[in-house]
Amino acid sequence: MSYTAFGVSGVQRRMSSRTEHRGIYVDQAALLCSKGCDFYGNSTWGGLCSKCWREENQKARAKQIEEDHALAERLQREEEAACAGSNQGAHSGNSSTRLSKPEEKRNSQKSRTVPTGKKFFTTLAKTTLGRDVNVPSQPAPTTSISQQPVADSDQATRQFIDFLKTLQKPGRDIFKQCHSFCYSVSYKKDLGAEDLSESVQDFYQNLSDRLHNVYKGSPERVEAIMDEVERYITLQLYEQAFCPESADDEVKDLAIQKRIRALHWVTVQMLCAPLKEEIPAVSDSLDKAITDIIEMDSKRVPKDKLSYVTRCSKHIFSAIKRSKREAASADDFLPALIYVVLRANPPRLQSNIQYITRFCNPRRLMSGEDGYYFTNLCCAIAFIEKLDAQSLNLNPEEFKLYMSDQASPDRPQAPGISCPSSSSSRSGPRADRPENDLIDWGDGVEASVQDVLEGLQLDSCAPSTSAIDSDNVDSEGLPPPLQPQVFAG
Known part of the structure; x- marks a missing residue:
């Protein structure tokens, strides 16, 4: 799939000196039809909306049919001229000789059964542009x-x-x-x-x-x-x-799945997505968004698949709003959507995108919130496919280490969990000294336990005996029923 319409050229990283905000954003004009008709474009249709794409496609097909028609007529004229020349040479000695009746009959039948180029391509044009839906007469299909x-x-x-x-x-x-x-x-x-x-x-x-x-x-x-x-x-x-054998949808599914799996280390901070996952409500909204984008694959109707894209997007906007405590903007949405797609790694993502594009009611993709969210999802996929070190504000060495799983960026820690080694380098490979790190950690734990034991002051006192019948000097303040009674033995 090509993303010429709103691909990486339309998805950029904002690093302006005028503002402190940095992040990934898409030019909203890049989402629209490249012919400027104010409908949402689609990368599969070369950046055009469905209406403009149909018009351009029909023009291209009509032109191709005309060219094929002209070629067929030219070849037919050449063949007729060649046949006329051979017939004239064969019968030059007896030009007045007429064909026998059997030969005339065979030629007449041939002219009726073999269609001319004009007839063939006229029928082809009607079938192609009109889409004849008459039921054919061959046996029922097996598939x-x-x-x-x-x-x-x-x-x-x-x-x-x-x-x-x-x-x-x-x-x-x-x-x-x-x-x-x-x-x-x-x-x-x-x-x-x-x-x-x-x-x-x-x-x-x-x-x-x-x-x-x-x-x-x-x-x-x-x-x-x-x-x-x-x-x-x-x-x-x-x-x-869905995912027909004649298309390469399955190959694209495996490619994007492998790509997303390799980018498992990408953090919210790298994408500059305004999400605070430590807030329970934000985390809950993100979980719902991830569930919805995954559930898209379980639906069979394009409209239903598209509705789950919309539900996912609304949960993302809710998470952004709770994180910022203000209304979310369009610039906030795309990086958050990219993060959700990376976390979810939806099954058969490209097949679902292609299925919606090919068989959904085109008016639904041209305008409205469904069309807007679907167009942004295509942008997110385009960004993920072309994501590099510069896109994440990393140097090439860091990006290479992360992609090869030789290193992993520091992630925010969960409350109450402390990291044994807080001085580890962000860009250095963690696997360089695993054995030494484990030994150091064990020594540190042992030293901490020893310090605790040495600091404890254990009082070794002899157990006190109970003097039940002894005089209690503190019993005078007790009420009469509670004062002890001393009996002579």
Whole structure:
């Protein structure tokens, strides 16, 4: 994945002489579409929003089809000219000789069965741009929908039908189109990830346009229907759409997981994130944020995955607010989000990002809080992938030692726990003298125990005997019932 839109060039470390605050921040303008349409851009779409990307992609495809069409026509003309020349040479001695009827019949059948380049590419253009969803006639596929868990598929269908019942006739038409589309796509076993994404996005767009004509003046109703359409389609196509074999999502998952694992030593202070983890409420909010970003992988619908990104982000803002005791700013959010991602190391992170990008309702990524938080998450991943010593205000030697696990930075200590060796160097390898350090620590403990024993003053007194019948000079002040009685033996 390229991060040309809001990648590391847009994520910078602020080190201004005008202010004491230092930290990682992203230029908010870098989050928007590179064509300046005020929607959020996406790195997968070259920094464009979904609307601009579709327009550019359709232009590129139309241009490619025209070029292919022109090439096919040129090749056909050359082939016809070559055939005409060979036929003229073969029959130059008898130009008036007519072809026999069997030969005429064979040539006629050939001309009808072999499509011309013009016909072929015209059909291709209609199929590519129109996304024909007619059900093919070949046998049922052995993969995709037929291999999905039956319970999930049936439950999604029942919920979708229950929702569409409230729409009456439009609901029946919507279900028919969605079911036909999913059934058609399930046959395209060799369809690449990007082609599948484009097919789904085209279907979203076409259906949304039709719904806006039916429900004029009710955009909220259209969005609610499109949310259910997205849920039904993505649940039906999940096995085919999530982390497909035709894409390198799994390779990217392993790469970012390994990268995050190698950066386990990065601290809040290095990122200049305004978080005070020693405050219980802050620690609790961070734990919830980590849980949410991990739980994203358990969801199958892009909208649900995106909602967990939003929940995670809101917990981060809550942690920042409790740490600063004031409202959090956008500049505070990104470094804190990077820290949460590093601590969580979410499973299949890149696959989830790609799945949301490819199959989520594009309007949700273009604007609103979901789009803003998702765009920042992409920025955080871009920063983690390119993080270096300068990004963390470290010298290259320190960074190299930390990355190789030969050293570890000093971290804040938990209350009540003291470090045996507080004079250890921050940048020096801890493993240089492990045996000597252990011996020194043992000697120190032994000396401390000896000092304690020597300081104790043990009084060795003989045990006192009880004089029950002796005269008690202090008993005169006692009330009569408590005064001791002396009896003569």
